[in-house]
Amino acid sequence: MRDVVIIGIGDIRVGEYWDKSLRHLAHDAIMAALKDAGVERVDAVVVGNTLASFLAEQGHLGALIADFVGLRGVEAVRVDAADASGAAAFRWGYMAVAGGLADVVLVVGVEQMSERSAEEVVRAHTSVLDQEFEGIHGATPNSVQALLMRRYMHEFGVAREDFGAFPINAHANAVGNPQAMFRRAISEKAYARAGLVAEPLNMFDVSPISDGAAAVILCPADKVNAYAHTDKAPVRVLASAVATDAVAVHDRKDPLFLQAAYLSSHAAYTQAGITPRDVDLFELHDSTSIMAALSLEACGFVARGRAVHFAREGGIARNGLIPISTMGGLKARGNPLGATGVYQIVELVRQLRGDAGDCQVKHARIGMAQNLGGTGATAITHILGIG
């Protein structure tokens, strides 16, 4: 296997784009990434997307987007792993370059959700659950995560208000990220009085419906000089791992332990030859506050039942033991589902390059991203490094 590096990144500000269609969003991120890398041609385009088939009734995104950005003819496909589609697309790109099947691969994650009503979006998003055993009872992604939160509170004696540490951190970090959807801090007081979405989840516990697109360009480490025309240092992909679990939460032995996140992160640690202590920052999947807590625990950063306390004590802050959501996370940067996994990679690259501006984590050398699908039934972990 060849060593793989990221030589270009691009993204658009997460938000609501009423004047553009999906392909335009992808285009803007792709052009930024090509420019960043100083690359004009690629061997393959891999698209991460979750909901376009529902919300735009548009499939065939590989060929569609490749052609639209002027790359007609190249290999192009779309990869789908529910909310983890962005990271799954990145994995295709990584495999193609690592295995020697392609030299320069463009990975783009794109999602457009705001053109449809919230009802339509929630209905479409419920497709990431087990429709025959969860959706059929009226469950939605947020309502299942609300059940997990309630169980966590019961099991570990944690108060609802204590979960605020996650969105408060995420929003504080997003202030410094020009690409974030919500660039404003929130207070404990604001969190405490926020309206409920699915009890005990409140408005600040859940990530927003959003549009976005992010892209990265990969090539073999030993061919950077041949392909990249840029001053930016290449960022190395140290690990790539996918694991799964039962889609329906009630089928899991322990609903409060994200087995797929555990398997995927620990496989990644082994590949990279590191332990959680070596990770300088962790872009985790904070689709809701409870998922952030469960991810931290499953990935070995904190003992079970301790994540919320750890967060309250500042462990997740930019200068904490393990900074998370350093540019706003899903909560405040925004969560355009199939693009989210690629935003995580883009943000890690910014951090490792030292280009994260006000969001910069000092001395960041190793970063980890984990993209979850559904209620954690798919977990895809990538570890990046520099220097």
Add this chain to the structure above:
Amino acid sequence: MRDVVIIGIGDIRVGEYWDKSLRHLAHDAIMAALKDAGVERVDAVVVGNTLASFLAEQGHLGALIADFVGLRGVEAVRVDAADASGAAAFRWGYMAVAGGLADVVLVVGVEQMSERSAEEVVRAHTSVLDQEFEGIHGATPNSVQALLMRRYMHEFGVAREDFGAFPINAHANAVGNPQAMFRRAISEKAYARAGLVAEPLNMFDVSPISDGAAAVILCPADKVNAYAHTDKAPVRVLASAVATDAVAVHDRKDPLFLQAAYLSSHAAYTQAGITPRDVDLFELHDSTSIMAALSLEACGFVARGRAVHFAREGGIARNGLIPISTMGGLKARGNPLGATGVYQIVELVRQLRGDAGDCQVKHARIGMAQNLGGTGATAITHILGIG
């Protein structure tokens, strides 16, 4: 890159399954493939599917199917390339094994279309076109292909009746295939009087709405003895190539030349070190008769404008110059969209093993499969060989 072989295949008879859901169809094909290979565990599951998000509102098929067949925890994703999703899933599996990222990979293509009305299926299937520039005008996959057929008739002076050579060959071959949906021959007379679907396409020109599932198991060529517990000879993957074109037919320079099929097949010939003359049989994408003709031409088996005559003269028959649709093709075996590409691989393996029964092509050593997405905007070609 490592050499990759297919060590197990499995499929269910294509048809209508009102009593089973998608996951059950996939299960049955997967169990057959695991048994065929004598394998119990795999490193990854890759799912090819096109329409489940529309027709069953079910996404997240990677984790869902892996768990349902007793493989909870493994890497699992779904790959989407419109109608070519089955071959795209196979490509993920091939990449993972060739690149050394996984040893044993299970690829399954599955589709369930018959539970919904024809109107719903056609609407969902139109997602493979460019919705903003084709679908918006009321175009459907069949209606666009009807336009291509009419143009072909005009351009090359071919009569509508002459296209019958394709479905007549496909149906004749399907008689010998126990897994085919339509195991009955049709006559020229029956073809001539068939009702029109989208003029000039008639009922026998178009492939049916169908349910199906097919699976294959891949491993590295040098580890067959470690993993496969079977007497079946491993079948080598000699080439794997993806290419694309404009999704909207009106955006192409020459709508009658399938540029993606040309690029993908010729890249595959180069990888395998062969020419079209070396191919003993070709499972092409005969979603309609016109697509079969255009594929034969783009892949270099016959000169432009000659495919229909070639077919009428027996060139595509089991003992012809290039046998196609040897087990019924999309037309008569059936076309469960996201499963079709995997059925093509399964059938090639049967042929190369000498296990194709009444459908057997004599002395078959090299077989090619080409799965098209939309109106040929994605073309994925695989070449397999034995001995």
